[in-house]
Each structure stands twice: as structure tokens, then as C-alpha cells.
Amino acid sequence: MNTTALAGATLPGLILDRAGLRPDATAVRQWDRALTYADLAGAARALAAELRARGVRPEHRVGVCLRRRPSLVTGVLGVLLSGGAYVPLDPDGPAERRAEIVRDAGIDVVVADEETAALFDGAVLVPAPGGGRGAGDGPAGAEEAACPARPGNAAYVLYTSGSTGRPKGVVVSHHSLLCYALAFGRFTGADEDTRAFGFASLGFDVSVLDILVPLAAGGSVQLAGEADRADPARLQRFAAEHGVTWGCVPVALLPLLDPAGLPAWRTVITGAEAPGPEQVERWSAGGRRFLNCYGPTEATVCVTAFEASGRWERPLPIGRALEGHRAYVVDEDLRQVGPGEPGELLIGGFGLARGYLNAPALTAERFVPDPFGEPGGRLYRTGDLVVRQEDGELLFLGRTDRQVKIRGQRVEIGEVETALRAHPRVAHAVVEAVEGPDGARLVAFCTPGDLPGDELLAHCAHRLPAAMVPSRVVALASLPLLASGKVDGEALRALLGRAAPRAGRAPETGLERRVADLWARVIGVPADQVGMDDDFFASGGHSISAMRLVSAIRSELGRPVAAEDVFAGRTLAGLVAAVERAEPGDDPLPQGSPPTLTAAQRRLWFVDRLAPDSAAYNIALAERLRGPLDVAALRRALAAVAARHEVLRWRVPDARGLPYAEADPPGEVPLPIDDLSGDDARETRLRRLLDAEAGHRFDLATGPLWQARLARLAPEEHVLALTFHHAVFDGWSQRPFLADLARAYRDPDLGPAPAGFADYAVWREARDARRGAGDLAWWKEHLAGVPATLELPADRPRPPVQTYGGAMATAALPAGASEAVRALAARLGTTAPTVLLAAFGEVLRRVTGRDDLVVGTPAADRRHVAFQDLVGFFVEVVPLRLRMGGGQSFAERVRDCAEEFLAVLARPGATLERMVEALALPRDPARAPLVQVLFNVYNFPEPRLDLPGVTAERVPPGLAGSPFDLTVYVVERDGSYAVDCVYNPDLFTAGRIGTLLTAYTTLLGEAAAAPERPVAGHDVPGVAALASGVTGVTGVTGVTGTTGGTGAAGVTGASPSAPVPVSAPAAGSAAPATETERRVAGVWCEVLERSAVSATDNFFDVGGTSLTLVVVQDRLAELTGRRLPLVDLFQHTTVRALAAHLDGGTGRPLLGRAEQRAEARRQRTDLRRKRGRQ
């Protein structure tokens, strides 16, 4: 920068020049409050005149205490124009802090507005535009005087946290301010059309970027007010409706805003702490510039920047020095170190502050002689540890001292400790920064052990800004010490995993438990420790986590709560009340809907068609009931529950290959009783009976789709076995089912349910219609390029048709691992199952050699409060994409998994089927589409059946089958975690699964104990054995050739571009050639609503889906009188192949057989009858 050209010029002078050139251009806007440049200049001149009249001169420090309204900009500009230096005073911060700054800075004049004026004696009121001596009156006399400040005079003083226990004021000159505003504006392309995002607090140096950089460029500031800043949805709307084009978003907000909805925003700047690498792709899509900037307040705002785009999976560099700045990496003796060597970052250049106000020693220590640049120059020692990469970019590594960033703000831990020790009852206080869900949080450890934590937090809140107040106080009798006599920080952190007592009763209702789960996830405490009277902020919540909580409640419960509800309600009970009040989503709840199938139910119906002998989709439970049982009452109760929950009376017939639901009227529910009481081997017989029940084949068309059975072991000992088809039940349904059963046992009059499952189906269809396209687009992008299959090496060749066989194994975690998992989850603000998933992902990575893979997880779609206590199938299998960087620490992996969970759960509008279609994944009857391995995180305490005079105990039910190759269930037993694994024994031996579980639990124990170590460094026993085995399908060419495959190649090696038609060579004319081919083609055209298909088209390429394949099956049955197994249709996906199969199968021509036609007519008549009932 040519600094001499600027001699004499000041930033306020430059802005006044802008006002002269374009007086009517907008300078500041906040909804309908806006200031033109003329308004701003007039009001600022008036303020400057008033300040000068009060004796303000250069070097005079003036307090600015203003609400976030456009007049805040007037206040800043007015002080600058007067020649004084502005000192922000936070109107919402603690009064003691303001008083301390007023004292330290020697402030005798404060600019305030009508609201904040009450905080000071004799404050100067910031003028409104056009009011008083504004622009309209024309400047006169002293008002006309240009800014009298010289380049070296102070422009502002910003207070940052000080390690000695007092805040320190950083004095920045007009020269630094002007140079920075112009250079950064040029670098980021700010101009007259820029509409800047005004988000940062005035006390934070980024506010200079937000406000003064765009004004220097002639652009405008879109100043977000308090309410809009506190709520992610409002902030999104603010940015969209103000057409923000440019600006800085705090790192913690990046994931909460949706860049796709902000297309005007072309330059996004972030920094102050490390952004999540995954944010780069979101924000840089469509050519938007994404800049990761770095700079301390002592160097004005930004001194380095890194421009990133595309996919990032490792920490973002902070880049290189910007124009006018220099960056040196030095050792302890201030000698430069080479690339790859860590060292302290020193900064030189125009941005360097003058120093710390009234702190000569501190200034001399941090601003040191510059051995590399101009004579007499200084460098600022940042205290930041960095490394210059081989490519020249700087990477931030950490601090050389105890400064931390809390929500982007600098905090000296020493200052927090000093504040705590000032409390009369505190003997010793140590503060640790602990990694949490939004980066670091502060935890205070204090002695003695009977300190009131709440009082200490209040004490801090009176003295310190919000970011510096610890999120939690742990009172201890004594602090653990190392041999050296220092406090043992590791030992202190280890205490954090321990349960804190919850306040109030435990959450009980469905809604309470859902809100509590989200609450726990956001704050980072175990869900079972949350009480209804817990205070959000006392539990470690803060403004950003409140935004995350609101976001989660909106997306997962469909309730439009606002951040204010968290602030106003404070307790979980208060928040639940707000959620209850909030109108659910945009889709009204339908009432009394006729039986309607959901997409997920149709998928189960299809699987049932595909594998008619499997019971994989059964859910079995069994309760041992001790005490006098009233069997008649139990029968009545079963009937009452089925009467209340219509879905329990559903069955799913089909009409010409299209499934539909029918409900039977309420009636008795059979309860057969097996009397085993006289049998010596009754437990063995019971086990056989439970196995038989669990393996029962439900006939979807005829129903019922659930059944109950009672085994009598003794006059007062029974086992109640309940078996449901998944199509009408899910894991969550257990609680309402058993609760209603218990109520009805006492009084069979249950009353109607708040909604029926059919209402859910209709509601869901409306919801998916509204947001399905958007969600599907997200999924398509999210899953782009994902491997279509996750093939674990097996012991047996994969059967060409998935078998759904089931076997089970279980493994407990090693000693101490459960505590470590819990502690890590709490520390990172996530759930224990997320930690378990991260470890499972690493095992899969080692075993398969893939660092990008998909596992599924079930998600409960009970987003409307009326669905919370309904029985039914509300579960969707959701793919989780695990992208694992080799160098990542375990903690990073866990954080990634947590992000992935949050991201996918927020997109319920697209079903797995639609994703499979959208991604054009190959269809393969040998395996489930997209998700072959399921990770079940559902971890709720198993409900018990509560009958009067009877004690109930869960009995392990029989095993139904395995819908996936492998399913991992995280379970909690006796306070420790264990892993249950259901697998398909047609693929895997028990030995292999045992090795896998050992590998998994061993890795989990090690990684959870050392979460900061690279996860790839941990030993995984048995990996070599697990990585070898059989992959692929029996007769692999035959099957890969017929899977169609236009999408990503599966690991079986199916080539997406060259499927090998096995049964029908593609040679010759593509037009259907034989009579059978023409008939088959005719059926296809009818079903797919196409005018023609060629003999070699793949069914799934010309619009066919799994479900329409069933319709083809049905039509062919009408034509031929013979119902082909669905799997045959899967394996012959061209007209030619299918026709050959049909002809070959009978050995005779397909058609021309009169009796077949007659059969077809009979079937059609039958179907018309069925439809008539529909």
C-alpha cells in the first residue's frame, strides 16, 4: 500500500466524500430502518459537533453504548469524525465490566441512545437522521471541520481479555484503520454494490470489517438486530431479504445458515477460529468466494487469508499475509524457522496497533523490534503457534499460552481464574478449556467442595462478558496434583464424564423425551441426566447452542419454536411448553384419514414379495409376568389397544400388483395359552415357543399383522410373547403399546388416539411433497459418488438372492470403556452412540480399505406431537455417509459423525427408495439397496408392562431374521455399553463376527481413552483376518450382468458402462422380435406408460422401479396364468431376457394357450371386486 498517498486522509473523511458523491445511496439498513449516505453523514456531523462542543479532541476516548440499530453506525462515525477514539461499551454486558473499561480508558463522554442513556450520567444522545442539526440544515461553523485526527491518532480502543485478570485495551490508529479498510475492501472486491452482513458485536474487531470496510467502498451495511442475530431461521431470512452480498459469518454459524438460500451472497468471510472443513463445499458451491481469515485485534482485523473451494477434509490453513502485512514463523529466539517447523507467528505491517492502553510493559513485551523489515519497525508476537506448509500457506496449530477461543472470542483463562478467586469463598480455582460441540467451553474447578456452583456462575456473569463465563463449575474438596505440584488438568477433565444430578423429574411423555434428547445432544450431556427443571444456560448452554437447539427442534420435531423460547423458558419444562404451544410445521394434521400406506410400508410389502419365506421384518418382544394374572382382562386389554390403534387392524392386499391398506373392524384378539407348568423342560420349551413366535410368517394380504401368545410356566408365572410385522410397529411403538395395554388392563375404555397412523401417512405425503424435491437434491449431492455397496469380506459366497437369515452375537466393552465413551460424548456434545459409530466406521475402514462408505441408521419420523404416542411404523432407514480422513484424531471423527447425524436427520423429505432412484444405483436382489450395514443408535430404556400385582421382566425374544448383512445395536446394560450384532449366517460365520466384535470393542476402548490421537494409529486386532474372505456373489457374472447398473460401480466389480447381458445377447435388432417379446414389451409399455421399449432396454433405465416390477409380475401372471417369482424379474431385466426366460421355463411358446387366457380373465374379475372394496 502506498501510505504516503493517504497522508492526511482519514476514514471518516473518506466516508463523507462518498456521501457527497452518492447522497441517496443506502448506507445502513435494518428492515424498514435505513440511512442513506446523506442521512448518515448529516447525523454523524451533528454528533461530531456535539462531541467537540463537549471538549472531545484527538486522543480523547469516547464511550459508545448503543443498541444494534442503524444509529449504531452513526455513533461510530460521529466519534471518528470528531477526532476522538471510540470505545465500545456493551449495553448487554455486565455493568462491572463497563465500569472497569470506563475507568481504564478514562472515559468522560459516552454516546448513547434513548434506551442505553439510563446507564450513564450525562450521556450524549446519538442524533436521529434529519433530527436536530442534521444534514438538512447544512453544516456550519465547527461542524464543517474535517476530522482533525492525524494518521497516528487513536481511532478506537477495543478491550480484549487479559491474562492478569483485567481486560486490556488495544489502541488502533486512524492510519491502521484506513489502510485496512481500503486494502481489505480491494482484496474482497467490496464496492458500491456491496451489501455487507453486519453481524459482529461492536466490541469485537470483526465489526470494523462489517461496518467500516463496506462504507469505505461506498457500499452498505445490512445491520442485523439482536432478535435476528439470536435465531438461525430469522438470521437466514434477514440475510436473504436484505440481499446480503458480502460479509463475515462466525464459524459457529456456518452450519446453521443455508447458503443455497442466499444466492446473492458472493463473498463469505469467516475466521476467528477453525471452520469445519465440510463447510467449504457448502459455502463455495456455485463459485461463491470462501475466505478463511486470520488476525488478532492487535493487527486491526485480518492479516492473512486463505481462499478455499470444493471438498475439504483437513483443517483449513489460515493462508498467507495480505497486502501490506508480513508474517514470520520464529523460534524462541525470534529466528525464522523453515517450512514444516512449528513456531510462533509474528506479524508486521500497517495494521499493527499502537499498543495496549496504559500498559507500557505489556506493550513492550508483545510489540518487539523488527529484525526483518524497515528500521525502527515493530512486530507483534501473536502467541499463536503455526507452521508454514511446503506450499507456503500457514496452518494454525494452537497457542503458546493459556489463551483460548470461546465462540470466536479471545479469552485469557487467567482472567477467568482471577475473577473466580475474587469470590470470598473460593480457596482455589482452575479453569480448563474443554472441547465441546461448538468448539471449546470453559469449566471451572474450584475448592472447597461445598461451593454453590450457581452463585459462582452468577458472580462471574456480573464481572465477565458471556464468552468468559464458565459453562460449568465443579466444586471439589481438593484439586488433583501432578508429582510436580501442578494441577493435573487431565485428571480434572476426566471428572467431567461423571453424572451431574438432574433437576426435577425425568422426562416422561414422548414429546418430553424427544425434546430432552435434542437438548442433551446440543449441550453435550448424556440424555439420561437431563431433568425437566434443568436450566439451559446453567447446564452449559449459550446463545449459539440455543440456536442449534432451535434448529434441531424445527427440523426434527417440525415445531417452529424461536430462540426466544429457549431464553424465556430456560428450563426443559419451559421449552417443552413452548414446543407444545408452537403450531406444528407447515402441514396441518389431517384427521380420520382412511387407511393409506406410506412409502416405507410399500417397501416392506415389496421385500415380502421378493423374499416370501423370510421373517426378517418381525419385531418380537416377550415379558415374564410374575403374580396373579387376570387373563380375561389381558384379552380385553389387547382388544382395546387394537381398537385404539387402527394400524394394528390393518392388512395389505394388492390390486394388480399395487398394494393398498385395509382396516378390519375392532374385535377380539386371539390369545392362545400354552400351559408349560407341568413340564420339567419348560424353559427349553419356552425358548422354542418364543423362537417360533418370532419367526412367524405374517401374511400381509390377509392379516392380522401382529399376534400375542401366553405361556404359563406356573400358576403365577407367565410369559407374554408379542410379535409384530414391522409394517405396523417399530421400536418406539413398544412404549405406547405397553402403556396402553397396562391402562386397558385396568379399564378397557382407552378413548380415541390423538391421530391415526393413516393420518401420519397422509401428513407425511404432504410434507414430502412440499420439501421432498429440496431434500432429495440435498441427498443426491450428499451421496454423489458414494460406493453403491459396502461389501464386508465374508466366509460364504453371497447367495444370488438375499436370504434374510439371522443370527446374533454380543460383546461388552472393555472395563472403563463405557465411562470413557460417555465422557468423550459429553465433552464433544454428542451422544454415546455417535462415539460408538465413529469407532465402528474406523473398523469398517480397516476391514474394507475404504475411507468413504455408507452405513444406515434408523430414524424415527415422529415429528408431529400427535405421533409421539402412536403405534406404527414411523421408522426410515437413513444412509450415513462416513468420509474418514486418515490423519484425523478420534475426536475429529466423532465430531464428523455428529455433524453427519444432524445433517441427515434434518432431511426427512426423501425416502431411501427415492434416493436409490435418484442416484440410479444398480438393483440387485442379492443385497439391500444402498444400505447393507445398519448401525442402530436407538438407545432407549426398554419399557416394562405395568400390571397391578404383577412384576414384569423382559425376556430375550426369539430372533426373527436379518434384514441387512449386518446390524449393530448399541445397548446399555447395567450401566455399561454393549454391542449386539445381528448378522446373516449365510454370509458370515460366528467366528468372523466374534473377531469383528473384538476388533471393534478393542478399538473403541483405546480410541475413547486417547481421543486426540490419530485414530489410524490404534491397533485393531484381527484386521488381517477380517479383511480377507469371500466377496461377491455366487456365479458373479450372471448377477452383475443383470443388475442393470447405470450408477456407481459396486465393489463386486460390476461395470456401470458395460453391463453384460447374460441371458439375452444384445446382438441383432432391438425391436421385440418374437410374440413373447412383443407381449412382454406391451406389458412394460402399459406399466411404464411408454409408447415403446426396445428388446434390450433395461427395465430400471426406462423408468421402472422395484414397485412397478411387481405390477409387471402381476400383468404377466394375468397373461400366462403363471406367477413368476419376483426375483426372476430382477434377474431378467430386459424384454429379451425375460421373454427367453418365460419361453425357456415352460419349454413351450408363452401364448396361444386358451386356458391361460381364461385364467387371466378370472383374475381380472377378481381384482375388480377387490378394488370395489377399496
Add this chain to the structure above:
Amino acid sequence: MPEQGWLVVVNDEEQYSIWAAGDPPPAGWHPTGFEGDREACLAHIDEVWTDMRPRSVRTAE
């Protein structure tokens, strides 16, 4: 290892800092003559640097 000695140094703007004794300070910086351990040098600066405005700012008034 004995405590390293430090110098109090000043530039033409009369801004103070410290520099490790042994090597001459960079161009444009002059030793004030005060020498001692780090703490002593910083304490000395606290005493003598009473007007922290750069000299060019002070003299322009």
C-alpha cells in the same frame, strides 16, 4: 543456565521494547542503557514510558 540478559531499547517514535543482550538490536532501535533480566527491563519500561503516544503524534499537537 544463567538468566539471559535483556536490554531496554527505543525507536525514533519513542516506543519502547526489549531485546536480548548479546546481539545488537535491529536498525532503528537504540539501547537506552538499561539492562537486566526480563522482568526488570519490563518494570523499568513501565516507569519511563509515561506517554505512550508515538512521538510524531505528540509533536504534531
